[in-house]
Amino acid sequence: xxxxxxxxxxxxxxxxxxxxxxxxxxxxxxxxxxxxxxxxxxxxxxxxxxxxxxxxxxxxxxxxxxxxxxxxxxxxxxxxxxxxxxxxxxxxxxxxxxxxxxxxxxxxxxxxxxxxxxxxxxxxxxxxxxxxxxxxxxxxxxx
Amino acid sequence: xxxxxxxxxxxxxxxxxxxxxxxxxxxxxxxxxxxxxxxxxxxxxxxxxxxxxxxxxxxxxxxxxxxxxxxxxxxxxxxxxxxxxxxxxxxxxxxxxxxxxxxxxxxxxxxxxxxxxxxxxxxxxxxxxxxxxxxxxxxxx
Numbered sequence: 001x002x003x004x005x006x007x008x009x010x011x012x013x014x015x016x017x018x019x020x021x022x023x024x025x026x027x028x029x030x031x032x033x034x035x036x037x038x039x040x041x042x043x044x045x046x047x048x049x050x051x052x053x054x055x056x057x058x059x060x061x062x063x064x065x066x067x068x069x070x071x072x073x074x075x076x077x078x079x080x081x082x083x084x085x086x087x088x089x090x091x092x093x094x095x096x097x098x099x100x101x102x103x104x105x106x107x108x109x110x111x112x113x114x115x116x117x118x119x120x121x122x123x124x125x126x127x128x129x130x131x132x133x134x135x136x137x138x139x140x141x142x143x
Numbered sequence: 144x145x146x147x148x149x150x151x152x153x154x155x156x157x158x159x160x161x162x163x164x165x166x167x168x169x170x171x172x173x174x175x176x177x178x179x180x181x182x183x184x185x186x187x188x189x190x191x192x193x194x195x196x197x198x199x200x201x202x203x204x205x206x207x208x209x210x211x212x213x214x215x216x217x218x219x220x221x222x223x224x225x226x227x228x229x230x231x232x233x234x235x236x237x238x239x240x241x242x243x244x245x246x247x248x249x250x251x252x253x254x255x256x257x258x259x260x261x262x263x264x265x266x267x268x269x270x271x272x273x274x275x276x277x278x279x280x281x282x283x284x
């Protein structure tokens with residue numbers, strides 16, 4: 001794939017990360033997380049919130065970097081390969097977990113939740129594919 | 144100066160891996176399994192997924208610091224951004240430790256207090272060294 005095409009794909013993935021962050025802000029209410037957190041000890045609750053905050057911030061940072069500096073991720077340096085490889089591994093594993101591990105039986109009824117159940121893994125796979133191609137581009141450039 | 148910074152980055156890289164090794168004992172020490180016992184399946188799964196991701200971030204930071212020191216100090220904008228991100232990550236972790244966590248529910252025995260002091264010092268060292276590396280890259284860019 002041409003570098004310019006890949007740059008646009010990375011920019012689009014960056015926008016997708018922002019869309020995902022925006023959608024994620026509705027998840028706690030949609031899944032009634034406040035009610036579900038009631039059974040947790042205070043420390044466990046704080047740990048979940050902290051870890052979720054870190055993951056949210058990482059997705060936001062990946063989005064910013066992809067949108068504002070796709071060239072930095074495609075300049076065929078070892079660090080660009082490491083960063084794109086990290087983002088690829090992050091999204092690929094997230095898609096696998098979503099499809100094989102996360103319990104989907106408690107999801108609320110309704111079309112938009114059914115769409116979300118398949119839409120999120122589709123997004124994760126799209127991000128994984130984009131950053132997988134970015135990684136391959138960097139490795140080719142290094143060789 | 145660069146050699147000192149390289150050594151410091153390798154040191155904190157090894158520190159991240161030591162933190163990961165130590166983290167393996169945290170679930171039993173803090174009784175995470177009991178703390179999660181009353182939670183619905185989805186929450187329990189979210190907890191373990193997030194915990195595994197945070198563990199994975201630390202392994203990656205550690206490997207990059209230990210084996211990719213020259214990559215983190217190549218004076219590029221990407222190196223500055225990566226180092227800046229890791230610095231902010233650890234500063235935020237320090238803020239969370241003191242401003243957010245319910246300190247009353249933490250174990251009070253001497254060894255836990257000692258462990259917490261060690262962790263706080265490690266977080267501060269990680270933030271300081273990656274902040275220094277970020278400044279070095281910004282100065283070189």
